[in-house]
Amino acid sequence: MLAVDAAYEDFQLTGFTSPTSLTRSNRSEITFFVNGRWVQDSALTAALIQAYHTLLMVGRFPLAVLFVQLPPEMVDVNVHPTKAEVRFRERDRIFADVSRSVRRALLAHTPIPEMDTQLRWTTQPTWGTPQTIDPAWNMPRDLSPTGQGWGADLDHSPSASDVPSQQELPADRVPLLRLVGQVATSYLIAEGPDGLYLIDQHAAHERVLFEKFMAQKGKDIPSQRLLEPVPVELPPHHTRLIEGQIDVLGRLGFQVEEFGRNTFLVRAIPVVLTGLDPRAALRVLVEDFEEDETPLMAEIEAKIIARVCKRAAVKAGQILSPDEQRALIRDLESCASPRTCPHGRPR
DSSP states (O other): OEEEEEEOSSOEEEEEEOOTTOOBSSSTTEEEEETTEEEOOHHHHHHHHHHTTTTSOTTOBOOEEEEEEOOGGGEEOOSSTTSOOOEETTHHHHHHHHHHHHHHHHHHTOOOOOOOSOOOOSSOBOOOOOOOOOGGGSOOGGGSTTSOOTTSOOOOOOOTTTSOOGGGSOTTSOOOOEEEEEETTTEEEEEETTEEEEEEHHHHHHHHHHHHHHHHTTSOOOEEEEEEEEEEEOOHHHHHHHHTTHHHHHHTTOEEEEOSTTEEEEEEEEGGGTTSOHHHHHHHHHHHHHHOOOSOHHHHHHHHHHHHHHHHSOOTTOOOOHHHHHHHHHHHHTOSSTTBOTTSOBO
C-alpha cells in the first residue's frame, strides 16, 4: 500500500491507497473517515477514483483507507440519522484536494513494469515502408509539449552525456529509447538502458494525444473548420445533454450549434482530431455526458478528451514509417504518465 500524507491550509489527508497493480472489481474496499468518523460519501469516493484516471483499466477500482481532517464548520454531519453521510461546505475544493493528493502519491511510486517473461515472436518483424496515414497523426507543431511536431527532425542521436541516468528519472517516466522497429504492424520495439521495450502503438499514441490535448485545456484549443457543416441527429434525451454542454464543447475546440429539432450542426472540430468523423465524435461526447458521475466539470472534460483521443489515435495494424515511429517514441518519453493509455490499458 502507498502512504498518502498531504496538508493544505485547512485540510489534511492521510492514510493508505493501493498501487495500480492491486485493484478490485468494485468500490467495496474504499473507506473514508472524516474527523475520525466513518462516512459514506460519493464525492470522496469519486475523487479517489479520479486520482487513478488513466492508470487503471475500466471497471477496476483501488483499495484505500483515508482520513480527512478539516475544521468542524466545513462539514455537516447531521444529514443522515446514523451520521454515516456528510455534506461539505466546499465540496468541489475537497474533491480536488483529495484527488490531487492521491494522484501525487501514485505518480511518486509507480515504477515502469519489468518484463519477466521471454519475448516470443509470433510473426516476423515488419519494417513497413513510409506511407501516408490518417491526418490525425500529423499533429500541429504548437500542440507538442516540447515545441516539436510530428514532422520535426528526429535523426539526432543523443550522446551519452545527453542521456539521464535512471536515478534522475521520475519513477513513472520512460528513459530515452532507441528505436529498433515495428513488429506485427501493431507494436514498436525500442531499446533502453534496462533492456527492450515493447510498445503498443495505439495505446502510446492515445497517451501522447491525451497529454497534448490536456496541456491545451484552459487555453484556446486550435479548431479546424469543416469544409461543410455536418448535421448530426440525436435522440431527444441526448439532445438535452448537448444543449446543456455547448460551452464545454466550445472549450474543447468543437463548434456546435442547434439546427432544428434534435439536430445539431458541427462546424469545427479540434485540430488534433482532424480526420475523425464529426458524427462519431459528437456521439462519443454524448455518451460521456450521460454516463459521468463526477461532480467536477473539469474531470468530465478529461474523460471526454480520453474517449475522443482513443478514436483519433493510430490503430493497430497500421504501418508507420521509421520517422513516425521515432516521433511517437520521442513524444512518449515526454509524457507525464507514459505507462498506460488514458483508459488505463498498459502501453
